[in-house]
Amino acid sequence: MNLKLLSGVAAISLICAACSEPATHEETATPTPEPVLATPVTPGPDVTADLETFVAKCDSDFANLKSKIEAIEAFKGPYTVESVMVPLNELDVEISNAYYWPYITTATQPDEAYRDAAMACVQKFIPLFNDLGLSQKIYHQVKEIDLTGADVVTTFMVEETIKSYESSGVDKDDETRAQIKALNEEIFRLSQLFDKNIRDDVRYVEVEDVARLSGLPEDYIANHQPDENGIIRISTSYPDMFPVFSYADDDQLRYDMRMANGNRGYPVNENVLRDLLGKRKELAQILGYQTFAHLAMEDRMIGTPERADSFIKDINALVRGTAELERDRLLERYRQIDPTAEMVMPWQRGYISEKLRAELYAYDSQQVRQYFQFDNVKAGIFQLTQDLFGVEIRDWDTPVWDPLVSAHEMVENGQVIGRFYLDLHPRAGKDQHATHYTLRSGVKGVQTPMSVLVTNFPGGDGTPGLMEHAQVETFLHEFGHLIHNMFSGTQTWAYVTGMSMERDFVEAPSQMLEEWVWDYETLKTFAVNTDDEVLPRALFDKMLAARNYNRATSVAGQTYLAAESLAFHTSDPETIDFDALSTELWETYSVYPSVPGTHGWASFGHLAGYSSNYYTYQWSLAIAADMFTRFEAEGLRNKQTAMDYRTKVLGSAGSRPADDMLEDFLGRPFSVEAYAEDLKEAAQSAQ
Ligand SMILES: [Zn+2]
Structure with missing residues (x-):
């Protein structure tokens, strides 16, 4: 989605990868005459193109878009929805179709030269997008449109377009606009660089004795045998690192891992971050905002940094006392291992926590893993989607970029309504995160949606791919974004099909969907071990x-990150001491000591993608909790509730304010009360 991705703030929103593209449902959408035809299932990009073809495609797309923009700018009227917005809509679609695949390629392509070419391609587009986002000619055309008689969605879309142009600085003089454009480009480049530095900085801890892997799962040890020189290398990639924190008995090993991970991106990202924050601040000031956070929150549900700050503090206050109790309980347990311990350090927390959990709840997550074999989990998530929303998911016979990538299509009433690729297992050079990428936004009558999921789950290597329950939850979460993209492709205007919805809403549907991996009826359909035994109810009850x-503790950690992303964007970039500020906030929001010698902010990738807005995760959890109240009351398998949700929330996304759509679904305004209640209940059960 497009005009939005053009303005400074929007360029950011596009970088934010962990998100999906929402959209609207035709219930509210009756725009310009639209043939009552099925939306065409258009071909996707050439995902197996060689480097030369890829670069040539990027160049030709660029030239094509440039000439289209010039043609639109040259139009002399009369200015109507038909004459102005329809060509802009077509342009929007072409822009995203040209841009999304190169963008995704930067995270999926194993070959470094190819990845670099993809990033160069992405960066090549940015100036063009900025020109478009600051085009006075197009802005004046849109402003001139007479909206008399236009339907409500079209009116909303045109008004939002005008607003977006104005908040990007379109009405500034030529010199200022040139400055804004240069800043946007610089911000984008620096954000990409910040991310790339993190991605490329994989560190290793070397171990010379298998005995030091004591405590780790058998399959992990089997996969980490010494090389010809007798060295075992453990990388900071998630599947390698997290088991060390949870299970390794060797305290030094966990400490080394923490140090390795806590220094990723450092020191190279220090100047990058300082420059990035500096450019963001400059942009905000030119556009008349006090800080970049004010600019970045203006079009969010939350509205202002002041409101975000008090929201973050409120959430921290709700959990702080309990987090302290949780910490003290871990310390008590740790003293059984080390009677002299005075505190639990961050690299010890996961390990002790895992032990205590096994004792308190009489199960360990190793036992649980036996029931989550990758292929079954994947099939189970497909089945859940089919059951809830009445669609069918089937294989899609199409080339893929790696043998482990699978391709699928979603079908409803015999028609393909969307397609997606799943790239779910680790490989060298691949992004470390779990991310949903929109590959195509669905636009009614033009194209069905396409998605790509990129994760690093076990499996695909001939093993059963035993997953942690938390990984199953992540899978469903990311799949939630995918579902959102699939179901949102029913709007005619590309502008309201995509990320034009408030970005602090976007995580909520996925977060709500996580509730289903806590539903036994759902789990028992796919949680089966290699002997075909279903996850026992008693074990589930313990989980x-x-x-x-x-x-x-974990919510407190999230408030720390939220506070950091906000503070970095409201402080003076020239004088900010990242380590000092970060430590100060850690001590305010977390209940654990900080670890000297680490620089976690240097690999806090969300600073690029989410800028000041990391609060989004907690905010959307509040929305998720509120939306879930209806499923709780009406049943997790209630198809009617699911359909209502699909229509009013998933499908309705960009065509009206999120507050309206929530009120429509809930029958009352959205409130953070349900989330506060959840946290209070959690506190009670923790005591
Ligand atoms: Zn997400």
Whole structure:
């Protein structure tokens, strides 16, 4: 989505990869005459193109878009929805179709030269997008449109377009606009660089004795045998690193891992971050905002940094006491291992926490893993989607970029309504995160949606790919974004099909969907071990009892990150001492000591993608909790509730304010009360 991606703030929103593209449902959308034809299932990009073809395609797309923009700018009227917005809509579609695949390629392509070419391609587009976002000619055309008789969605879309142009600085003089454009480009380049530095900085801890892997799962040890020189290398990639924190008995090993991970992106990202924050601040000031956070929050549900700050503090206050209790309980347990311990350090927390959990709740997550074999989990998530929303997911016979990538299509009433690729297992050079990427936004009558999921789950290597329950939750979360993209492709205007909805809403549907991996009826359909035994109810009950275990600590950690992303964007970039500020906030929001010698902010990738707005995760959890109240009351398998949700929330996204759509679904305004209640209940169960 497009005009939005053009303005400074919007360029940011596009970088934010962890998100999906929402859209609208035709219930509210009756825009310009639209043939009652099925939306065409258009071909996707050439995902197996060689480097030369890829670069040539990028160049020709660029030239094509440039000439289209010039043609639109040259139009002399009369200015109507038909004459102005329809060509702009076509342009929007072409822009995203040209841009999304190169963008995704930067995270999926194993070959470094190819990845670099993809990034160069992405960067090549940015000036063009900025020109478009600051085009006075197009802005004046849109402003001139007479909206008399236009339907409500079209009116909303045109008004939002005008607003977006104005907040980008379109009405400034030539010199200022040139400055804004240069800043936007610089911000984009620096954000990409910040991310790339993190991605490329994979560190290793070397171990010379298998005995030091004591405590780790058998399959992990089997996969980490010494090389010809007798060295075992453990990388900071997630599947390598996290088991060390949870299970390794060797305290030094966990400490080394923490140090390795806590220094990723450092020191190279220090100047990059300083420059990035500096450019953002400059842009905000030119556009008349006090800080970049004010600019970045203006079109969010939350509205202002002041409101975000008090929201973050409120959430922290709700969980702080419990987080302290949780910490003290871990310390008590740790003293059984080290009677002289005075505190639990961050690299010890996961390990002790895992032990105590096994004792308190009489199960360990190793046992649980036996029931989550990758292929079954994948099939189970497909089945859940089919059951809830009445669609069918089938294989899609198409080339893929890696043998482990699978391709699928979603079908409803015999028609393909969307397609997606799943790139779910680790490989060298691939992004470390779990991310949903929109590859095509669905636009009614033009194209059905396409998505790409990129994760690093076990499996695909001939093993059963045993997953942690938390990984199953992540899978469903990311799949939630995918579902959102699939179901949002029913709007005619590309502008309201995509990310034009408030970005602090976007995580909520995925977060709500996580509730289904805590539903036994759902789990028992796919949680089966290699002997075909279903996850026992008694074991599930223990997992459920343990669900809120150390939850306050984790929420407190999230408020720390939210506070950091906000503080970095409201402080003076020239004088900010990242380590000092970060430590100060850690001590305010977390209940654990900080670890000297680490620089976590240097690999806090969300600073690029989410800028000041990391609060989004907690905010959208509040929305998720509120939306879930309806499923709780009406049943997790209630098809009617699911359909209402699909229509009013998933499908309705960009065509009206999120507050309206929530009110429509809930029958009352959205409130953070349900989330506060959840946290209070969790606190009680933790005591
Ligand atoms: Zn997400």
